[in-house]
Amino acid sequence: MTLFQEYITYWSEDYTSILSYMYEHIIIALTVITLSVLFTVPLAIFMTKMKNELVKTIIFNIANVFQTIPTIALLAIVIPLLGIGFVPAVVALFLYSLLPLLRNTYAGMNSVDSEIIEAAKGMGYGTVQRLFKIELPVALPYVMSGIRVSSVYIISWTTLAALIGAGGLGDLILAGIGYNDTFMIFTGTFIAIIIAILLDVILGKVEKVIAYS
């Protein structure tokens, strides 16, 4: 039997569990992405309006700290507080995703040319109007690229959810490592890559739709 045929057999025998790992993975990752975009993007926009440099530095440093805690330590801290499974996994990954998203959005918003803002002021635009009519549309490509990069990270980080019993493709990969089964490792990795690529494509389309509207 060729390797390819063996691999097909593996799928036909195990597809229910493979699909359920994939489903768990997507649910966890999408929840994290949604929550962190909803939290971080407004925060970053708010921060660009902030005059107080100290508060900004503090916020960035907090996000930085979460990013630098070793994963296994963060998971161990989360367990006594939130238990095991879905909720602690989402919380841990959410904390990890803060920094890249915050930095990218902040940098995107800051990239808006100050002359454009001045011109808008001169034309009598109010703060809110300026934000939605000028700044956000100009910063959109940067903000979206931040969201896209972070989403790809999150898809890959979600494999860590398997360490605290939340399942996902990490379960398949770790099972393959322990059970000496390269098909499992390959499948878990491959599907995670596919999800990340698809999500990136979808977000790219979303960006275009928003930009033209």
Added chain:
Amino acid sequence: MMTFRKLFLVGFVLLLTIVAGCGDKTSADGGQVFTAASAKNTDSKINVQLLKLLVEDRTDHEIDIVEDLPASPQIFAGFERDEFDFASLFSGEVYNNYFDDVEYSTDPDKTLKQAQKFFGEEYDIKWYDPLGYVNNYSIAAKRKFLQKNDVNTLTELGEYADSLTLGTDNAWIERDNDGYKGFKKTYGYEFDDARGMDVALMYEGIDTGELDVVTVYTVDPQLKEYDLKVLEDTKNFFPPYEASLVAANDVIDEYGEINDILQSLVDVVSTEEMTNLIYQVDIEKREVMEVAKEFLQEKGMLD
């Protein structure tokens, strides 16, 4: 510009030194430097340390230890690439999806014979007789829960399985013969929920009450720490896990003195002694090296 070129040169030389350092090494006493591999479990770390201490005491050779490898497949991969010379491994691994024609058995002697034959031929290694202790895989639960419901065996546990959550390592759920699938077949029941996770975090989970039953190794000191009790495997489902030291054939063929040392480590540690050693490392946080040295001194194998 000059400084940049200097910097580049220094970096290049450093890199070369590092790369050169990766080749064959000579020990301080003019012997060889070997590499011994151990997985994450503490007993394996102790076993390779015993070997290291004796080899460095009795010969001119040295042993570097590579610890915390995720699981046995990575150790065998290292033997295949000639990166490892020694390791500590369990007989029950022979059922871990390596060979198609191996016959599943829960008999310790048959399992050992099969491990020695199959792994020995496949990876050109010598699988010594066990160090003496048994480290079986099994299922444990909180002692309080078991006493309250008067449960002592895995058969009796079945009555409560509908309401119990099982925590286990990520691989056990997927394993065929000796994993969850086989367990369900043998005992005829399944738990309300079964979750794979990191083993260290699994104990946190049962401590906080998130989990009700966990898969454990019978020498785990956490059993004592968290007041857990191993359930009796009435249907003889779990395969025997006896630890052995393993060596690459070309090494022991050339260095007979090392072969003698490996032979002398057969049947020296009882299950009780090993549980005690692991307890000192994991719970009392002592160094593996110290604990292993003390043990060898007690046995009169080291001065």
